[in-house]
Amino acid sequence: MQPRNMSMSGVVDLAAVKAAGEAKTKAEQARAEAARTGGGGAVPVSSLVIDVDEAGFEREILQRSAEVPVVLDFWAEWCEPCKQLSPLLEKLAREYNGRFVLAKVDVDANPTLMRQFGVQGIPAVFAVVAGQALPLFQGAAPEQQIRQTLDQLVQVAEERFGLTGLAVDADGTAPEAAAPVPAGPYDALLAAAVEALDAGDFGGAVRAYQNVLSDDPGNSEAKLGLAQAELLARVQNLDAGKVRQEAAERPADVTAQLAAADLDLVGGHVEDAFGRLVETVRRTAGEDRDTARLRLLELFEVVGPDDPRVGSARSALARVLF
Numbered sequence: 221m222q223p224r225n226m227s228m229s230g231v232v233d234l235a236a237v238k239a240a241g242e243a244k245t246k247a248e249q250a251r252a253e254a255a256r257t258g259g260g261g262a263v264p265v266s267s268l269v270i271d272v273d274e275a276g277f278e279r280e281i282l283q284r285s286a287e288v289p290v291v292l293d294f295w296a297e298w299c300e301p302c303k304q305l306s307p308l309l310e311k312l313a314r315e316y317n318g319r320f321v322l323a324k325v326d327v328d329a330n331p332t333l334m335r336q337f338g339v340q341g342i343p344a345v346f347a348v349v350a351g352q353a354l355p356l357f358q359g360a361a362p363e364q365q366i367r368q369t370l371d372q373l374v375q376v377a378e379e380r381f382g383l384t385g386l387a388v389d390a391d392g393t394a395p396e397a398a399a400p401v402p403a404g405p406y407d408a409l410l411a412a413a414v415e416a417l418d419a420g421d422f423g424g425a426v427r428a429y430q431n432v433l434s435d436d437p438g439n440s441e442a443k444l445g446l447a448q449a450e451l452l453a454r455v456q457n458l459d460a461g462k463v464r465q466e467a468a469e470r471p472a473d474v475t476a477q478l479a480a481a482d483l484d485l486v487g488g489h490v491e492d493a494f495g496r497l498v499e500t501v502r503r504t505a506g507e508d509r510d511t512a513r514l515r516l517l518e519l520f521e522v523v524g525p526d527d528p529r530v531g532s533a534r535s536a537l538a539r540v541l542f
Contacts, residue, residue, distance in 0.1 A: 262387040268313045272323040274330050281323055285348040288386050289320040289377040291356070291370070294334060294344040296327050301360040302343045308363060309345070312370060318386035319374040320347075347373055350381040363437050368517045376538045406432045406439065413445055422453035447521035455482050467496075474500060474508045478515050485519055493519055494533035502540045513537070 272280045272292075281290050293309050295302035306324065313322035327334045327342055337346050337353060345356045356369050377383040413428035429446035432439050460483055466473065467480035477500045484493035497516040501509055516537060520530045 262389040263318070264389050265314060267321070268318065268386075268388070269310050269322045270324070272325055272330075274332050277333060281348055282351055284321060285351055286383075288318065288383055289373055290348045291320050291322050291373070292337070292346045292348065293322060293324045294327050294337070294339050294342050294346070295324060296342055299342050305343045305345075305360045308366065312366065316370065316374070316385075318388040320370065320377075320385070349373070349377045350383065364433070364443075365514070367437070368514070372517070372534075372537075375534055379535060379538055406436065406442070410441060410445070413442075413449070417445070417449060417452070420456075422449050422456060425449035426453065443521055444524065447518055450518065451482055451485065451522055454479075455486050458483065472503060474504060474512055478512065481515065481519065485522060490523055490527075490529050491533075494529065494536075498533060498536045498540055501537060 270280060281292070284290055291309065291313070293302075293306055295306050309322055313320065325333055327339065337344075337355075339346075341358060343360060344358045347354055347356055356373070357366070361369075374385070378385075409428050409432050413425045413432075416422070416424035416428060426446060426449045429442045429449060432442035433446065436442070458479060463476070463479045463483055466476040470476050477496055481493040481496045481500075484490075484496060494516065497512050497519070500512040501516065504512060516533070520533070523530050
C-alpha cells in the first residue's frame with residue numbers, strides 16, 4: 221500500500237481524559253517529584269515499546285499521555301506493510317530515548333480501538349498527547365518523513381503541553397539494536413555530492429546524498445545537502461516572475477505557493493518563505509495541508525535547526541496545526 225499522509229489537523233477530544241492544562245500540570249509535578257527523589261522516575265528501555273489492548277487503554281494510553289506523547293501503531297499479523305513499518309517505529313522509539321512511547325495495537329484483537337480512532341486501513345499511526353488524539357500518517361511511509369513527523373510531534377508536545385518526555389534508565393540493559401552503530405566513512409560520497417552541486421548536476425547530488433542516508437539516516441551533513449540539492453533542483457527552471465504572479469493571483473493554490481516559497485528561500489527571504497507556507501497550511505486541509513507542511517519541514521532542513529527563524533516558524537506551525 222502506498223503511504224498516504226493524514227492531516228494532523230483533526231484533533232479528536234477523548235471524553236475520558238482531563239484538560240490539556242491539567243495534563244501539563246501533572247507532567248510538571250511528575251518531573252519535579254522525579255528530580256526530588258534523585259531521578260527515581262526513570263523507566264527501563266523496554267517500557268518505550270508496549271502492546272496495548274482495549275482493557276488497558278485508559279491506563280496505558282490516556283494516563284501515560286499526560287507525561288509523554290504516545291504513538292499508536294495499528295497493525296495486524298497478516299498486514300505485509302505493517303511488517304516493514306512496525307520494526308522501524310520500534311527502532312525510532314528507542315532512538316528517541318523517552319521523547320515518545322510506542323504503543324502497538326493489534327486491530328484484529330482490538331476492533332473497538334480501531335473504530336474509536338476511525339482507522340480506515342493499516343498500517344495507521346496516530347498519537348495521543350495530553351489526552352488528545354491526532355492522526356499522523358497511514359501506510360509504510362519513508363523513514364525520513366516519519367522522523368520529520370515525530371520531531372514535530374515531540375516539539376508540539378513540549379511547547380503546547382510541557383511534555384518533555386521520560387527519563388530512561390541507562391543501566392546497560394538496552395537491547396543491542398538501540399546502541400549506536402558506527403557508520404561510514406562517507407567522505408567520497410559526500411565529496412561527489414558537493415562536486416555535483418558545484419557542477420549544477422542537482423540530480424546527481426540528490427542521488428549521492430540519498431546513498432549516504434540509505435545507510436546512515438541520521439547523517440546531518442547528508443540531510444542538509446539533500447535538502448539543498450532538492451531545493452535547487454526544484455527552482456532550476458522556474459520563471460520567477462511567472463511564479464510570483466501565479467502565487468499572488470491564486471493564494472489557495474498549494475503548488476503555486478510551494479514554488480514561490482522555494483524562490484523566497486533561494487533568494488534569501490527566509491522568513492517570507494516560512495510565513496508563506498505556514499499561511500498555506502492554515503488555509504488548507506487534508507492532503508493539500510500535509511503537502512505544504514512537509515515542504516516547510518524540508519525548508520527547515522535547508523536553513524538548519526539551530527537558526528532562530530526555524531524555531532519561530534516551528535512555533536507558528538504548531539499554533540496553526542493544533
